[in-house]
Amino acid sequence: MVVTEFQKRVYAAVSRIPKGRVATYKGIAVRIGCGSPRAVGQALKKNPFAPDVPCHRVIASDLAIGGFQGRQEGAAIRRKVALLAAEGVRFSGGRLVESGRLIDKGG
DNA sequence: AGTCGCCACGAAG
DNA sequence: CTTCGTGGCGACT
Numbered sequence: 001m002v003v004t005e006f007q008k009r010v011y012a013a014v015s016r017i018p019k020g021r022v023a024t025y026k027g028i029a030v031r032i033g034c035g036s037p038r039a040v041g042q043a044l045k046k047n048p049f050a051p052d053v054p055c056h057r058v059i060a061s062d063l064a065i066g067g068f069q070g071r072q073e074g075a076a077i078r079r080k081v082a083l084l085a086a087e088g089v090r091f092s093g094g095r096l097v098e099s100g101r102l103i104d105k106g107g
Numbered sequence: 108a109g110t111c112g113c114c115a116c117g118a119a120g
Numbered sequence: 121c122t123t124c125g126t127g128g129c130g131a132c133t
Binding site: 024025026029038039040041042044058059061062064066067069070072076080 | 113114117118
């Protein structure tokens with residue numbers, strides 16, 4: 001595996017997300033000094049530290065579930081929702097119910 | 108090295 | 121929903 005410095009920043013920031021909380025792609029991007037959340041998503045989809053990096057705790061700033069395992073819908077997304085639900089983070093209609101769960105929202 | 112297309116996003120119309 | 125903007129990466133030339 002080849003991990004760029006940029007990716008390591010992303011994984012480091014994501015790994016800082018505590019259980020039962022979530023962060024946004026934008027939040028991660030800003031935290032690591034990136035102006036494009038898309039780059040964060042690209043790094044996450046690569047995520048070579050899958051169990052190490054809780055990529056399922058990263059959602060869109062729109063409170064949308066976002067993506068998982070390179071998918072934006074399907075079984076992968078349902079899996080992401082299930083993982084978050086197991087941590088107390090509930091979703092409804094593909095949207096985060098309690099926005100207070102967000103870290104970059106003053107958590 | 109230069110160019111183009113691809114992304115798990117976000118903001119504006 | 122559609123369109124534009126943004127930063128990073130892969131592939132082609």
